[in-house]
Amino acid sequence: GSSSSASATLDVVFAFAATGVDARTVQSGGQGPDDYLASQAAAYSGSAGGAAKLVAGLAAMDIDPTSFGGVGVLAVMESNYNAVTGKYGDDVFAQSLFMLAKAALDQPVPAAAADYLQSLQQVDGGWEYCCGWGTDTNTTSLAVRALIAAGVPAGDPDIAEAVVFLHGSQQADGGFPYAAPGSSDP
Numbered sequence: 001g002s003s004s005s006a007s008a009t010l011d012v013v014f015a016f017a018a019t020g021v022d023a024r025t026v027q028s029g030g031q032g033p034d035d036y037l038a039s040q041a042a043a044y045s046g047s048a049g050g051a052a053k054l055v056a057g058l059a060a061m062d063i064d065p066t067s068f069g070g071v072g073v074l075a076v077m078e079s080n081y082n083a084v085t086g087k088y089g090d091d092v093f094a095q096s097l098f099m100l101a102k103a104a105l106d107q108p109v110p111a112a113a114a115d116y117l118q119s120l121q122q123v124d125g126g127w128e129y130c131c132g133w134g135t136d137t138n139t140t141s142l143a144v145r146a147l148i149a150a151g152v153p154a155g156d157p158d159i160a161e162a163v164v165f166l167h168g169s170q171q172a173d174g175g176f177p178y179a180a181p182g183s184s185d186p
Helices: 006-018 033-044 048-060 073-079 092-104 111-119 137-149 157-169
Strands: none
Touching (some): 033 048, 111 137, 137 157
16 A cells, blocks of 8 residues: 555565565465565665665565566665675665675675674764764664674674673663663664
8 A cells, every 4th residue: 555665564574584474475455565565676676775675575585586576676786785895885774784685695795795884883882874873773783683694703892892782772661762862762
């Protein structure tokens, strides 16, 4: 429907995959999330982060990302990666999503991509969405997931610093704000 979004649909695809459910079998009116995402592929893969998130979602549904919804989503994703600098897209979310997509395809995550992401860690141990935004729990959590997917060990000092940052952000109610101080963010 008109209230659907590709990003939210992909989040649900990831949740289904994490619980062992083939998202393609979850249908309404004979349509599954793969059908909706095919109709959105061109527009959603127009951003680097969108292309990477879509590739990761397609991998979770075991769908070939080389041609989906009339788009070579994998080629679009790869075109946003600079192998010399290790940079992907324009923000830490895109960088992390690229690394997670590569891992989801069982492809090696380029060491330069992991090195670049690690270089963006801030003094407080967290990561910020983009330059000057300030560190936040969402971006930090995604960066940690991406680094682990790239093979960085959980005991790595950068990961340990991120865990300290996240722990320090936790609220008395047990939740985490987007950015401390603040109310817990679902």
